[in-house]
Amino acid sequence: MEDARPPQFSFQELLPPMTPHEASVEANRCLYCYDAPCLHACPTHIDIPTFIRKIATGNVSGAAHTILDANFLGGTCARVCPVQELCEGACVYGAHDKPIQIGRLQRFATDHLHARGEAPFTPAPPTGRRVAVVGSGPAGLSASAELAKQGHAVTLYEKRELGGGLSTYGIIVLREPVEVALREVEAVRELGVQVVTGHELTSRAELDGLLASHDAVVLGLGLGAVPALGIPGEAHILSGLDVIEASKLERPTGVGARAVVIGAGNTAIDAATIARRAGADTLMVYRRTEREMTAYHHEYLFALSEGIGFSFLTQPVEVLHEHGQVTGLRCVRMGLGAPDASGRARPEPVPGSDFVIPCDTVISAIGQEKPALAVTLGLDLDHGYIRVDDQMRTSLPRVYAGGDCVRARGNASTVMAVQDGKLIAASLGAVLGAQPTPVAPTRPPEVREHPLYHAAHGAAPHAETPHG
Structure with a gap:
C-alpha cells in the first residue's frame, strides 16, 4: 500500500491552527448558552461560553x-x-449542524498567549509549606501548578529525562507536538516549581524520606508497561508505546514495510497511524468485534481514512521469525461466547482456524499494566489501582494521588488527570492553610448520558471499558 503523502506532512499536527479571522467567525457562531451543556461536559469545568465570547x-x-x-x-x-x-459532543448545534469547534478555539487562544510570552499567573506569597510531587504527567503538572499558585514550595520529581509524562512521550505528534508538552513544563517552572528530572521513586524508604522533608507528597505515577502476550516469539514484538515515543522524539521506530498492530484502543490506533504514515501496509488485529473496541468511534473512522486495515475476531498465537527477522503472525479465528467480567462477550478460539498474516513488524498495544509501585509503597489498592477518597487522599497520611494510577473506575484521560491535580491542590490547600480556588467536588457526568448528546447522535450511552 503506497503512501502518497509528502514525508514532511506525515508527522505534523493533523489540524492546522486557526487564523484570527477563522477563530472570530467560529466564535461568533456560539449561542453562549445560559446553562451551557459544553461546560458541564468538561471534566475541568472550563467556562467555555465565556472564553469563546472573549475571542x-x-x-x-x-x-x-x-x-x-x-x-x-x-x-x-x-x-x-x-x-x-x-x-x-454536548454542543446544542450538534443536533442539526456542526458543533462549535471548541478544541480548535481553545488551541487558538492558548497558542496566542504563548506566542506573546505572557505568564498567565503569579504565585501567592510564600506559605512556608513544602510539597513533593512525584510524576510530571498531567496530574502532577496540574497539582504542582495549582499548589504553586497558592504559595507553597513545590518540588516536582520525574524519573525520565524530560518532563510532561504521557504528553511528551506517549501522544502521537499528529495530536500534540512535543514542544507543546514541554512548554507546559516550563510554565510550571515559571511559577517557581523546582523540576527534578532523572529521579525515580522506587521504595517505601524513599517515600518516607520525602514525607520527612515535606508537608505532603503527591503521587502521579501513571501506569506500567504494555502487558506480555505470553506467546512464542514475543521477544520480536515492538511495544506500541515505544513506537510512539520514538516517533515523537524523531528516533527510528523499527517499523518495516508490513506491520500488524495487536489491540483496538486509542494507543493501538496511534501506533498503527505511525506505521501507516511511515509507509507500511498496516493491519490491526483484535480478538473481539468492532462493537467491543475500546477506541473512540471517531478514532476508528480516522484509522479507516488513513488506509489502516482491521481484522476482527482474530487472536495472535505466535510470532514467526527467521534469523531474528519477523516473517509473520500466526493467528486463530475467534467466536464470541457469554459476557465476561467486563460485560463484553468473551472471545473463544475456533478450533482448526489457524492462519498466518505475512508481516515484518508486529506491534503490541493492548493497554498498560497497573501501577506496581503502589504495592511497594504499601498503599491500599482498588482493583490494582491506588485507592483514594473524595479528597484524593491515599491510605497513607499526607500522601495524595491522582491520574491514571487511581483510575479504577471511569476513563483514563489527560483531562481527567488534570482535574485530579486540581482536586488534590484544593484538598491540600485546605489542610495547609491556603485559600485554594474552589473546585467542583464531583466530576461531571459522562456527556453521553446527557439528553442533548442523544438528540445529536441518536444513540444510547456507550460505556468505555479498559483496553483489551
Missing part, C-alpha cells in the same frame, strides 16, 4: 486566562481531549 470580542489573551484558570494544561487538552465525546 469573539477580540480579547484573545483574556480567553486564554479563562481557559488556563480552569485547566493549566489547556494547550495540551485543546489538542488531545476527545472533544467529540465531551464538550463538542
